[in-house]
Amino acid sequence: MSPKPFSHAPGDSPAPRLPSSRPAGAVKICIVGGGFGGLYCALALHQRLRQSPRPISITLVEPRDRFHFTPLLYELLTQELAPWExxxxxxxxxxxxxxxxxxxxxxxxxxxxxxxxxxHGEPLAYDYLVMALGSQMRPPATPGSQAHTLPFVTLQDAERLERRLADLEARSTVRVVVAGAGPSGVELACKLSDRLGPRGQITVVDRRGEILRSYPQRLQRAAARALAKRGVEVYLDAAIEAVDAGGLTFGYAGQPRYCSADLILWTVGTVPRSWPGSAPLQPTPFGQCPVRPTLQLLDHPNVFVLGDMAAMPAPGRNSQRDPSRNRAPTTAQAAYQAGPAVAYNLLALIANRPLRPFVYNHLGDMLTLGQGEAVVCGFGLCITGRLGGVSRRWAYWLRLPTHAHRWRVLKHWLGFKG
Structure with missing residues (x-):
């Protein structure tokens, strides 16, 4: 039975405001973006309001009606989790x-x-601003890719894919091509292989020479074993040249090759969202906003930028292999850590106390590698298979946004009613 879709934010119409009490003369903090960085910053601010010597009002601007815990989006395909979770x-x-x-x-x-x-609404005045708009799929430049592929980034994408799979699953063979062998491509390939079973023919195509290029080798090996176990065909050093309604063309071993497909999923990278409107900001070569170690804008100390939008420092991650690793990665883990760090610095700024530089702590890497299975690497350990799946699920449960939601999800997992 397919997951039941539910309503989302209307395409272009305003929604009622959540009632709030704004104390007179309060310091106005505006947070733009309700992903991991923005939402967790807002929640951390609310928890620490008593630490402020002045009353504070917090406004969160977010067009969607639901928070997306994106690392668990893949579990919808195998119905391991429900959308509300x-x-x-x-x-x-x-x-x-x-x-x-x-x-x-x-x-x-x-x-x-x-x-x-x-x-739609009236302009918002702020004393302090937090920008946390995240990233978006890199606009496909390959001919035909926009018309004939599906992305997998949001809940709407997952529901669109669910509807497409429901149409295809009546067939004896379902041919799926995943463009990209990064984390999203690998996770999708494994989940779809488990869902479709013997009728699924899954192919992964990537222009780079290795899967999960920026990940540790032991995680790469675990992913390669999971793909091989499921019979997923992988083409590396394969540049996609064109996409049409029936499949895609890519260069491989010096020759053009055509791969037929009933479904093509596009997971070839993301780019930071651009600054809204004009601003005297010079982005980095990676399209991010340069920030101070405290995550403040260089010339505007009352403005913080975090998450994928910001070139958040991570000095301990320097690597000759990948120079970009002196920045925090554009992951939920990094944004999750930055949210409370910005909340602390905001309150310190308001109270005229010293600010703290943001310190990114890499806690390891986790990927789902099929239904109930995962790989979890960190602190010298690498757990795979079913135990990896349980470890990953609990690690993410601990990071769900509020105590109330975590408790509701836990009761559901343990089978309690009500």
Whole structure:
């Protein structure tokens, strides 16, 4: 039985505001973006409000109606988790806080006037601003890729893929091509192979020479074993040249090759979201905002940028193999750590206390490698198979956004009613 879709934020219409109490003369903090960085920063601020010598009002601007716990998105394909578990409504998460939720789009940031222009609502004035818009799929440049492939980044993408799979599963053979052998491509290939079983013919194509290029070798080996165990065909050093309704063409071993497909999934990288409107900011070569070690903008100390948008420092990760590793990775783990760090610095700034530099701590790597299976590497250990699956699930459970939501999910997992 397919997961039942549920409603999302309307495409272009404003939603009712979450009621809030704004004390008179309060310091106004505006947080733009409700992903791992923005939401966890807002929740950390709410928990620490008593540490502030002045009253504070917090506004969170986010167009979606539900938070997406994206690392667990793949479990929807095998029905290991339900949509409500990984996509709780913001109104449920924030109902016992005094956060002012604006379900709207930030169209323009005026750093000089300290205002945020919304698509539908009245402009927001701020004293302090937090930008956490995250990243988006890299716009496909390969001919035909936009018309004939599906992305897998959001809950809407998962539901679109679910509908497509429901149409295809009546066939005796389902041919799936996954473009990209990064973490998303590997996780999708394993989950789809387990879901489709013998009728699934899964192919992974990547222009690079190895799967999971930026990951440790032991994790690469575990992923390669999982793909081989499932009979997933992998083409590396294979540049995709064109996509059409029936498949894709790629160069391999010096020759063009055509791979037929009923379904093509596009997982070839993401790019940081750009700054809303015009701003005197010079992005880094990776398209991120340069920030101080405290995650403040260089010329605007009352503005913080975190998550995928920011070139967050991580000095301990220097690598000759990959120079980009002197930055924190563009992962949920990094944004999850940065949210509370920015909350601390905001309150320190308001109270005129010293700020702390952000220190990224790499806690390891986790990937799902099929139904109930995963690989978890960190602190000198590498756990695979069913035990890896359980370890990964509990590690992510601990990072769900609120105590109330974690408790509800735990009761569901343990089979309690009500």
């Amino acid at each position: 990984i996509a709780p409504a913001y109104r449920d998460l924030l109902q016992h806080t005094n956060l002012d939720l604006r379900q709207d789009w930030a169209e323009h940031i005026d750093l000089a006037q300290q205002t945020v222009t919304l698509r």
